[in-house]
Amino acid sequence: QTISNLSEISALSKEWKQLADTQRSFLPPVMPQIDGLSVAAYFRPLVNVSGDYYTVLPISKTKTLLMLGDVSGKGLAAALVMGLVMNTVKILENKDNLPGMIKAVDKAIKGMKLQDKYTVLFLGIVDTEKMTIRYVNASMSDPLIITRSPDGYRIKPLTSNCSLVGIIDLPEVEVAEQRLFRGDVILMASDGVSEVMDDSGEELGNTELYQNTIKASAVKSPKEFIDDVVNLVMTYNGGKKLRDDVTMMVAKVER
Structure with missing residues (x-):
């Protein structure tokens, strides 16, 4: 019986x-080689599979689509929805149409009829010719731009302008736009980064330590930036088991 049970576990x-x-x-x-933009990512699922996802899709020589999102819940169902979202975005012909992309993802998730599954996600198109990012932030809490100012780096949040996707009726999807400058860093992260807690229960995203770290790391390459944030997350967590997936993507506008 023991051998049989072990065989089942192994399978x-x-x-x-x-x-x-x-x-x-x-x-x-x-990551694809993109003129004027360097990108790096980090993906650490809590268990075997994850509801987190990200991708980078060049649209033209000057436009690049960035996407990062998080499906509600854990396990197999979240992983299935993650795959559905990724495939939906990949096969869409008009990747310049952000509202159309959000609506397609919404329709695909609702078509699975899982009832309690939805996604938050960030979709942004970086244009290195116009030096802008056009985006839809569907309830992601963490996307931001770290930009140089005369008195050091400052943080500009890419605030939410769309509801959860896949579970409620979507209102009209609006696209926001922010100006970009050479050296700007765009940080997208799942809430496994900002919501990690120290021993007192304070979330990392609410601390000056977090803001000071990302400002200090903005001068570095995207890979080095991510390494700094990952090290901060692990240190801040105090060696305890993480409670959520940790996923990040960082894009830097080259000087």
Whole structure:
């Protein structure tokens, strides 16, 4: 009986590993080479599979689509919705149409009829010719721009302008726009970054330590920036088991 149980566990573990490998195949294995923009990402699921996702899709020589999102819940259902979102965005022909993209994702998730599944996500189009980012922030709490000012770096939030996607009726989807400058850093992160807690229960995203770290790291490459934030998350967590997936993507407008 023991041997039989171990065999079942082993088979199940292999299936979950295959599922995790399949899910990772949806994510970019390497970042594309983009003129005027450098990008790096970090993905650490809490368990084998995750509801977090991200991608980078060049639209033209000067336009690049950035996406990062988080599906509600954990486990297999979240992973299935993650794959659906990624595939929906990938196959859409007009990636310049952000409202159309949000509506397509909304329709696809509702078509699964899972009732309690939805996603928050950030979609942004960086235009290195016009030096702008046009975006829809569907209830993501953390996207922001770190930009240089005369007295050091400052933080400009890319505030939410759209509701949750996939579970409620969507109002008219609005697109916001922000000016970009050479050296600007665009940070997108799942709430596993900002909501990690120290021993007193204070969330990292509410601290000056977090803001000071991302400002100090803005001068670095996207990969080095991410390394600094990951190290901060692990240190701030105090060596405890993480409570959520940790996913980040950082894009830097090259000087």
